[in-house]
Amino acid sequence: MSRRIVLSAAAGVVVLGGAGAFALAYAGDQSPTLAHSTARYTAPAADRDGSLTFTTDVTASSEVKSVKVLAWPANSSFAKKGLTAKDMASVDSAVCKPSGGDSERCTYKVPVTQADADGSPRGQWHVAVLVTAKDGDTTLDTKAADFTVA
Known part of the structure; x- marks a missing residue:
């Protein structure tokens, strides 16, 4: 094998290895993501x-630190001005349990009285969700799920 081919192959391995390391580093530093979000409202009887x-x-x-949840009417002031992470600071938290890998299944349940x-x-x-990871990354989804109050 000529020396030129060996050097080209070695350079190719270095380039591909560097790209792979970058891809892994980038994949490991993603903002938190939400999937399969559902809301179920049951009226009081x-x-x-x-x-x-x-x-x-x-x-x-980097694991989930907190998941804040806020239900808000579509015709409220949030619809006009927009909901921010600051608005979510003092709302209730969901309870999360590991569900495999870097994922957790989070549930928020609150009773609704007749009053x-x-x-x-x-x-x-709408249901708004603010997820904070342990590394400080956040994701705000202001319309993670919808439900109707009849």
Whole structure:
């Protein structure tokens, strides 16, 4: 084998190895992602409270630190001004459990009393989610799921 071919092959391995290392480093430093988000609203009945249950799968390369959840009516002030991470700072948190690899299954459940339902706007609602990873990366999805209050 000529010396030129050996040097070219070695240079190719170095270039491909460097690209692979970059791809792995980039893949390991992604912002958290949400998948399979669902919201289920059950109205209260005469003899029992209703509930709002939101579930989502969260993937974060540095593990999940917190998942904040806020249900908001589509015709609220948030629809006009936009929802921010600052708005999400003091809202309730979901409970997350490992579901394999870098993923966690997160669930937020809150009871809905008849008084809550009577005082809530009717129509479409959105569920906003703020995910914070342990490395500080965040993802805000202001419309992760929808439900309707009739």
